[in-house]
Amino acid sequence: MYETIAFEIRDCVARLTFNRPDRLNSFTAAMHGEVADALSRVATSGEARALLITGAGRGFCAGQDLNDRAVAPGGAPVDLGDSVERFYNPLIRRLTSLDMPVICAVNGVAAGAGANIALACDIVIAARSAKFIQSFAAIGLIPDTGGTWILPRLIGQARALGLALTGEPLGAEQAEAWGLIWKCVDDDQLQAEAEALAARFAAGPTRGLAATKHALRGSGLKSLDQELDNERDLMRALGTSADYREGVAAFLEKRRPSFTGQ
Structure with a gap:
């Protein structure tokens, strides 16, 4: 049914996997549409009691696929505010308003919007090799997808500013130590840890x-x-x-x- 994501609901757990591994699961307009449809199914089906999000391949999500919005028709600059309003803002609102726990299993690089999608989830478990990168400053932008709201609340203004202004990668172990994420686990334990937590929530009140x-x-x-x-x-x-x-x-x-x- 979907081309850019994998999705299923089984044993009361909805599993959503970003599935463009050749592009580090970066978002296109088509992918936004599929994710929105899947999240609507999670919210309305009555079958799911927990949601688990992860990425296919060697990375979680590299944020926006810049090739998908390089120029507007006729060569005019793309209205990035429109892109945020149409796609990223609704995504964060859907994730944070779901009436169930949302778990994110970060299996590799989470950059730009990909990092902030992960951090918008209720519980984030990251593989030891994972990295969180606020890559916006490198192209003259701000942390969107809720980044300017999420980061200072999780780690304080000084660290939020450091990550946002430098764009330096933050490893999973340091992210755990700072309180940015719930837990850092060995790479080969990530899926099992995330599935166990999802099953626990799916059987919970x-x-x-x-x-x-x-x-x-x-x-x-x-x-x-x-x-x-x-x-x-x-x-x-x-x-x-x-x-x-x-x-x-x-x-x-x-x-x-x-x-x-x-």
Whole structure:
């Protein structure tokens, strides 16, 4: 069905793989369309309770394929703002608003928009050989795809400015030490680690996990009083869920819970 990505939903886990390995999985307009369609299926099918994203071949994603937007029809300059508004901004909004955990397994270089797509996911696991590169400055641009928002919140302004202005690669081990990603693992363990985490989330209390994700992502925009009220409201709603009842029953009965995501 797709030409630039691989996609399946199996065992309540949606797996989306960027699949242009000859171009380091860099994005074209066609690829954006396919990714958007796949994410729509994830959100609406009712089959998925976790999403796992990775890249095919030796890299995760090199960002934008510059050959795909070198010039506009007639030779006029491309409106990069239009490209961001049509493609990259909706992608980040879809990823961050999904009502399930989103795991990213970074299997190699994540550069430009590719780095910021990875960092927009809820949990990032990277192979030890992976590198994160904010490559925008080398062509006179800014970190888009949420980069200017994500980076300082994850690692602080000084490190964010250093990465953005120099474009120097950041290895996975250092990214973990800085708190940019969740975990760095040996290359041959990446897929197993990511799959195990996806399976764990897919069998978990989906409503509670989604509420946790949204509360943490949105808390920086609220005062403490506002967030305390939000916590109250979320706890009130989750306290009526089937998964909460099952979790409590399993705890009292000293057994493994069987969550349904409801």
